[in-house]
Amino acid sequence: MKITSAKLILCSPDRNFVTLKIVTDEGIHGLGDATLNGRELAVASYLTEHVIPCLIGRDPFDIEDIWQYLYRGAYWRRGPVTMSAIAAVDVALWDIKAKALNTPLYNLLGGKSRNGVLVYAHANGGDIAEAVDSVQKHVDLGYLAVRAQSGVPGVASSYGVPKAGKPYEPAERGLPSESLWSSERYLNFAPKLFQAVRDACGEDLHLLHDVHHRLTPIEAARLGKSLEPYHLFWMEDPTPAENQDAFRLIREHTVTPIATGEVFSSFWDAHDLIRNQWIDYLRMTIVHGGGITALKKAADFAAVYQVRTGFHGATDLSPVTMAAALHFGLAIANFGIQEHMPHTALTDEVFPHAYTFQAGYMYPGDGPGLGVEIDEELAAKYPYQRAYLPIARKLDGTLTDW
Ligand code: GCO
Ligand code: MG
Numbered sequence: 001m002k003i004t005s006a007k008l009i010l011c012s013p014d015r016n017f018v019t020l021k022i023v024t025d026e027g028i029h030g031l032g033d034a035t036l037n038g039r040e041l042a043v044a045s046y047l048t049e050h051v052i053p054c055l056i057g058r059d060p061f062d063i064e065d066i067w068q069y070l071y072r073g074a075y076w077r078r079g080p081v082t083m084s085a086i087a088a089v090d091v092a093l094w095d096i097k098a099k100a101l102n103t104p105l106y107n108l109l110g111g112k113s114r115n116g117v118l119v120y121a122h123a124n125g126g127d128i129a130e131a132v133d134s135v136q137k138h139v140d141l142g143y144l145a146v147r148a149q150s151g152v153p154g155v156a157s158s159y160g161v162p163k164a165g166k167p168y169e170p171a172e173r174g175l176p177s178e179s180l181w182s183s184e185r186y187l188n189f190a191p192k193l194f195q196a197v198r199d200a201c202g203e204d205l206h207l208l209h210d211v212h213h214r215l216t217p218i219e220a221a222r223l224g225k226s227l228e229p230y231h232l233f234w235m236e237d238p239t240p241a242e243n244q245d246a247f248r249l250i251r252e253h254t255v256t257p258i259a260t261g262e263v264f265s266s267f268w269d270a271h272d273l274i275r276n277q278w279i280d281y282l283r284m285t286i287v288h289g290g291g292i293t294a295l296k297k298a299a300d301f302a303a304v305y306q307v308r309t310g311f312h313g314a315t316d317l318s319p320v321t322m323a324a325a326l327h328f329g330l331a332i333a334n335f336g337i338q339e340h341m342p343h344t345a346l347t348d349e350v351f352p353h354a355y356t357f358q359a360g361y362m363y364p365g366d367g368p369g370l371g372v373e374i375d376e377e378l379a380a381k382y383p384y385q386r387a388y389l390p391i392a393r394k395l396d397g398t399l400t401d402w
Pocket of ligand 1: 316
């Protein structure tokens with residue numbers, strides 16, 4: 001089999017997506033997601049200008065060799081743009097191979113290790129009452145694990161809170177919006193939020209929380225300690241992770257489990273975190289971490305240290321990545337949990353897919369390949385529109401981590 005062509009499909013059915021379609025001489029094609037929220041065209045250009053010309057004529061079954069060719073062959077390694085581009089190719093090749101062998105992708109990754117993929121939903125509210133209500137709504141929908149976020153009193157537009165009447169979606173068309181932050185107010189507030197959620201929803205629900213890189217290590221240690229009575233499934237991204245050593249301090253002070261890595265693009269971003277057992281869950285996912293080929297190695301390394309996966313799955317990760325993550329999560333030994341932030345109905349229409357949700361778990365489907373396609377005609381009706389993630393400032397105007 002040979003790769004005969006490859007093209008990018010850019011579309012914005014409610015939000016932007018960059019999708020790579022690789023076509024072979026046997027009429028089988030594969031899809032890969034290349035969406036890097038707020039920097040989409042950088043990856044698109046990397047693929048169109050630098051990667052696609054090198055793919056034509058290659059055997060799509062040589063997945064490992066093509067991965068090494070794109071990674072080592074570029075000379076310039078790592079980084080989200082490069083690794084998202086490599087991921088798109090890699091996932092499309094796994095899709096092609098599984099379709100050619102007429103089997104669901106999970107069978108190429110070791111086969112089923114469990115019946116379904118445990119997922120967590122997003123519950124958000126402007127205040128505690130709204131957040132509790134939102135958690136309850138997700139429990140009623142069947143979720144067994146829910147991430148709870150709430151507006152912080154005295155901090156206008158804090159992280160994770162939707163605009164009135166709309167589902168939460170961080171990227172906005174136009175130039176970046178600005179949000180405000182106060183770690184002091186947040187640290188005083190967070191235990192009250194989780195006390196209220198536990199009071200309303202009981203002890204059995206898995207509760208998660210995203211700190212979104214906003215605290216210093218010592219502040220994060222304080223947060224983890226203060227949340228221990230509510231036994232969270234995890235606290236996510238408690239501090240930025242460029243300095244992996246920062247997690248040592250958090251770990252020494254709290255038994256609240258820690259997840260990090262949604263902005264990682266390489267195994268090496270997580271190497272110290274894993275081998276020192278400073279984290280419990282790795283969030284680096286297929287689209288930004290170099291594809292299935294890369295994540296399989298990272299997950300196997302993590303397994304040795306009893307670190308499990310907890311892949312990023314917000315709406316900026318397209319249904320193609322969601323499908324890939326579900327096959328992956330079904331197959332690997334050290335799967336932990338998968339984020340599930342449902343796409344809009346329009347996005348789902350553009351990307352028809354086999355995966356389903358039922359009673360807290362998701363299932364990738366048992367058809368050949370990834371089980372997701374793109375309706376190119378429909379996609380063409382929603383052209384790419386520039387959009388950005390917000391930036392954040394402290395109450396005195398200082399720029400801080402969003
Ligand atoms: C999450 C995330 C997202 C990110 C977004 C950035 O845990 O779901 O933190 O909401 O902010 O995916 O592109
Ligand atoms: Mg997050």
